[in-house]
Amino acid sequence: MLTKLTIPMPDDWHLHLRSGEMLNKVLPYSSQHFARAIVMPNLPSPVVTTNDAKKYRQEILNNLPEGHDFTPLMTLYMTENTDPEDVHLGFLKDDITAVKLYPAGATTNSDAGVKDLEKIYPVLEVMEQIGMPFLVHGEVVDVDVDIFDREAVFIETKLIPIRQRFPKLKIVFEHLTTKEGVDYVLSCNDNTAATITPHHLVINRNAMLVGGIKPHYYCLPVAKRELHRLALIKAATSGDKRFFLGTDSAPHLTTAKESSCGCAGIFNVANAISVITQVFDNEKALDQLEKFLSINGALFYGKTVNSQHMNLVRSDHALTIPKNIKTSKGVVTAFDPLIDVYWQVV
Numbered sequence: 001m002l003t004k005l006t007i008p009m010p011d012d013w014h015l016h017l018r019s020g021e022m023l024n025k026v027l028p029y030s031s032q033h034f035a036r037a038i039v040m041p042n043l044p045s046p047v048v049t050t051n052d053a054k055k056y057r058q059e060i061l062n063n064l065p066e067g068h069d070f071t072p073l074m075t076l077y078m079t080e081n082t083d084p085e086d087v088h089l090g091f092l093k094d095d096i097t098a099v100k101l102y103p104a105g106a107t108t109n110s111d112a113g114v115k116d117l118e119k120i121y122p123v124l125e126v127m128e129q130i131g132m133p134f135l136v137h138g139e140v141v142d143v144d145v146d147i148f149d150r151e152a153v154f155i156e157t158k159l160i161p162i163r164q165r166f167p168k169l170k171i172v173f174e175h176l177t178t179k180e181g182v183d184y185v186l187s188c189n190d191n192t193a194a195t196i197t198p199h200h201l202v203i204n205r206n207a208m209l210v211g212g213i214k215p216h217y218y219c220l221p222v223a224k225r226e227l228h229r230l231a232l233i234k235a236a237t238s239g240d241k242r243f244f245l246g247t248d249s250a251p252h253l254t255t256a257k258e259s260s261c262g263c264a265g266i267f268n269v270a271n272a273i274s275v276i277t278q279v280f281d282n283e284k285a286l287d288q289l290e291k292f293l294s295i296n297g298a299l300f301y302g303k304t305v306n307s308q309h310m311n312l313v314r315s316d317h318a319l320t321i322p323k324n325i326k327t328s329k330g331v332v333t334a335f336d337p338l339i340d341v342y343w344q345v346v
C-alpha cells in the first residue's frame with residue numbers, strides 16, 4: 001500500500017478569504033498548503049475595480065504569516081458597469097487574473113451582481129481577446145426554479161448561449177455540483193474548465209438534511225443527490241485537464257450559520273488536502289492526484305506548475321477533525337468530512 005506521496009505544491013482556484021480579523025484568522029490555513037489562490041471578490045463592499053483589487057491584495061499580503069510563500073491571484077466582481085478598459089489594463093499589469101460573475105441574488109454578497117447578461121458583453125469581448133478567464137457562479141435565480149435544479153437550468157439558459165456568442169472565451173464553471181455540469185464541461189473544448197470543491201466530493205444532500213438540519217453542510221450551490229457526487233468523483237479522479245480544485249472555502253461565524261436564516265458556506269481549508277487525498281485513495285486514483293491539485297489549474301490559467309513540493313503521509317489511524325477557529329466575535333466551524341481520513345500533509 002502506498003503510504004507516502006510527493007506532489008508539486010497545490011493551488012486553490014476558488015477561495016473566499018474575507019477581510020479584517022476573519023482574513024487574519026483564516027489566511028494561514030490557505031497559505032500553509034497552497035502556493036497560489038484565486039481570491040473571490042464578494043466582500044460586503046465588492047472588489048469591482050483594479051484599484052479595489054490592488055488594495056485587497058495588499059491587505060492579504062499584510063496578513064501573511066512570516067515564512068509562508070503564497071501568491072493571491074485577484075479577481076474582479078462583475079457588475080453591469082464593469083469597465084472593459086479597467087479589466088484590460090488590470091490584466092496586462094497582472095493586478096487581476098480573472099473576473100467573476102455572480103448572478104444577482106444567487107449567493108452571499110451577490111446583490112450587486114449581474115441581472116442582464118447582455119450588459120456585460122463588451123467586457124466579455126475584451127476578455128475573449130486577451131485570454132482572461134471568466135469565472136461563473138452557474139445558478140439561475142428565478143424564484144420558480146427549484147434550488148436543486150438551478151445549476152442545470154443555468155447551463156441550458158445562460159451558459160450555452162454565452163459559449164456560442166464567445167467561442168474562444170476561457171470559462172471556468174465554478175464549484176460544479178451536478179452530473180449535468182460534468183457532462184457539459186466534457187462536451188466542450190479546452191476553453192471550458194471547472195473547479196470542484198472537497199465538500200462536494202464527500203457529501204451529498206443527506207449530510208445536510210437527514211436526522212435534523214445541519215447548517216454546516218449548507219453551501220451554494222447546494223449539495224445534490226448521490227448520483228451527482230459520483231459524477232464529480234469520476235471527473236476529479238479522471239485526470240482530465242478540465243477539472244481542478246477550487247476549495248470554495250467560505251468562512252462564516254458559527255452563529256451566522258446556526259440561525260433561522262443561516263449563511264451559505266463551508267470552511268474547509270484546514271483539512272482540504274487531506275480529505276481530497278483520501279477521496280483519491282478510496283478511488284484507487286492517487287496517480288491522478290497531482291493533476292487535480294497542482295497541474296490542471298495552472299495549465300488552464302497559463303501559469304507554470306509550482307516548483308515547490310508537498311509531502312503527504314498515510315497514517316495508520318484516522319486523523320482528528322481540525323479544531324474550530326476562534327475570532328473575537330465567535331468561532332468558525334471547520335469542515336467535518338464524515339469519512340475517515342488518514343492522509344496528512346507533513
Ligand code: DOR
Pocket residue numbers: 016042107108137218219220221250251264265266
Ligand atoms: O456557499 C457559498 N458561500 N457559496 C458561494 O457562492 C459564496 C460563499 C460565500 O461567500 O460565503
Ligand code: ZN
Pocket residue numbers: 014016040248250
Ligand atoms: Zn465561492
